[in-house]
Amino acid sequence: MLTDEVLQQLQRYNFDLLARQELNGQRRMRYIALAHLKDGKNFTEVASALRVTRHAVMRWLKWFASGGVDRLAGVPHYWSTQRLPKVQEEAFRQAVEQLQASRGGGRVHGEDIRQLLAEQFAVTYSLNGVYDLLKRLDMAWITARSMSPHADPAKQAAFQKNFSSR
Template identity: 70%
Template sequence: MLTPEALQRLQQYNFDLLAREEPNGRRRLRYIALAHLKEGKSFTEVAAALRTTRHTVARWERWFERDGLKGLGSKPRYWSNQRLPREQEEAFRVAIEQLQQKRAGGRIRGEDIRQLLAQQFDVTYSLNGVYELLKRLGLVWISARSRSPCADPIRQADFQKKVLQEVRAVLPAEVRLDQVDIWFQDEMRIGQRGTQTRLWARKGARPRVVRKQQSESAYIFGAVCAERDTAVGLVLPHADTQTMAHHLHAISAAVPEGRHAVVVLDRAGWHTTTKLPRLPNLTLLPLPAGSLELNPAEQVWQQLRDRSLANRCYDSYDQIVDACCDAWNAFTQIPGAIRSLCTRTWANLGVTDGMV
């Protein structure tokens, strides 16, 4: 029950009139509760009448005792001033990227992001809240791709925009653009030590993968043509001018009669040497320095590792060769796999058969 002093304070207001004039439903309900208390009803009786709890009615009365009618206004939820405003979401995305770029190494953690939100955006989140926010804003945990320290983003963008001019510059005069197919070429080393990648396991487990310490290795030389959905691969013991020459002859043999292959490749020494054979149906086009991300063959290697070659070890060179051949054949024989993975819109020359 209320004290006489509390009842006396309630008598100063017409809560029935205030409730009728109040547009806010929550505040109106609180006025009705105080009107019942003003009539001498207990917290329990008022709670039963309004279908709420005795604790809630008592809390409303305390608000009134402390702040008067002002205390009955809608209270901000405990987190309402602790959430990132929607108009700041894009600035937050940019801040996350800048925070990662500023690090000399490693990666930013959830706790780093929590501190960023508090210091730069003046909002407070739990760690779980941080991860929910990242998910909602489309920021995902993803493996980084390699980038050479000598890469020139401006030169790369210019190469992509002007690939037609680049092709014209290297083509023999007698070859028309409508005869050209773009191929991408690269090599991947596979050794006895192998590579480790993520794999499925029980939560809380830490899977162990055997890794040898020997150094036998082989190289997969691969070339892909997305437009023709075809590829040419060789497994060779070294990556040098001689083995590169073998691969160029294999690519040349795979080019259809009447077509000409422009082979886009990086600037490894055995790709740019003048000692390579000159083949009539094949022209080499080097990428800008340090531009491995422009070569879709890199994604082929990732597919081969993920599907077949990672998380395993090899007893001998012959076993490495067999594994490489099996992995390459299994992937390249999937209909449409090369076209799907290796198509690049910037590598489309914009010409069709029959055009001069």
Template identity: 35%
Template sequence: MNNISKIKIPYTNNASLKLRYLAVQKFHDGHSRTSIAKILNVSRRLVNEWITKYLSGGFDALALKQATGQPSRLSNEQKAQLKEYVISHAVKAQGGRLMGKDIQKYIQDTFNVNYCVRNIYRLMKELGIVWITSRSKHPKQDLAAQEAFKKNCN
């Protein structure tokens, strides 16, 4: 089939959006919606939706909507309190580091909300807390003795 009209397809690295853009390109090349569905291996209903959206609003109408998901179980004030707690308790006085299960227990005890440990780390990322720590230090370690040992080894 020869091109009826050339269109400039916007660049994206999103595979789902590329598929929608390709459907529009095939539509402009003169393919029927049924043949586009067969070529792209998607349902005809999807192709109809994409083409209708494109015709009514252009490429912007094809944009993927952000999935909202379940609302957070913690309010913004609770999240701020949690962030403050994590930052102030990141290094334990008796040695060791704050772990996901510790944060999980704090949330349960303070806010009466249950989180899986996996979601604790997701929540930390949302709060802007990077969960990469250095090796913990023993509370009884002697830095002066370590430095003296290093000097004697050289």
């Protein structure tokens, strides 16, 4: 169950005090679980007392053994490192506007913005994530077509001239 090395690691900390000082509920529960383990309870007894699975208790102990008390904060999710930093939001907004302006006509699609994020900002978003980001930044993702790529301004002017004379 618990190796001597892990037991020695547990003895270095006062988990009861850490739990009382902790504001985060998840981390507090993990401290309490380790306090019970330190007192000699087994995984099943700790899990029953805290109303969690014994596998959760074993996972918390594994985290503690591999990374100490700081590791009990949890697992960083892969998407949390993929988000566009707040300091780059204005640069992103300008890049999207520049992308729209550089088009000779047509719309900027979500996939275009997704590629822009990957190439210029080194972040990976899903298509829904792109639309959520645009919404969070108060940017309209549906834009009117500025000019059709097949438009002929001379023919349009001639049409307007003939149409308005009637």
